[in-house]
Amino acid sequence: MKAQITVLAAFAIVAAFPAFAIERLQTTTRSCADIQSFVQANRAVILQYPAARGSGGLLYDRAVANSDVCLGSGFGEQSYVPSRDKRNCAVWVCRSSTDLRP
Template sequence: MRTILLAACLMLVAAEAQAVSRYDPTRMSCDRVRATIARQGAVILRYQSTRVPGLPLYDRYVRDERFCNMGEVRARAYVPSADVKSCPVYICKRPDFDRHFRRRIFPRH
């Protein structure tokens, strides 16, 4: 019985991972990229690097923080699209606390 329950749980996790759609943003307008993310909540965008020829780049882009893992926040990112070089989208990332709590420099007396 435990084996069947474990197998069922693993199948659900695998099905959830397969549910994220994949797109090439360079074949879509920026508005269409953003609308696709808004409609599906989270998508994987895959495209070729402009700096390193032949290097594929990809990441998971989200509509809002509900699609991020616990402890992650939504952060602005940019992807190339068919009509613009930098289409604004969002990714999930861990917050950088060092940026918010900079070392305070005291003046010398």
């Protein structure tokens, strides 16, 4: 009986906490410094930005504060996204260690 109460109490506590979803940020509405600060504060952020060739499409990338945030056997790699004030704002993204690079 005591074990059941403990399990129910633990379940109630976990259910009371909100689910933490990864933040999403549109890069062209923020300055580069704001984007970098937001990524550092949230550790991982989904960045949304327009495709470079003017196709009207949107691209998405998961920016991270550092390589430690990369899951599994991935590693951090510097990438660039457009921001409100810069064409190439530097951010860190995760890449799989199995990616073949030319």
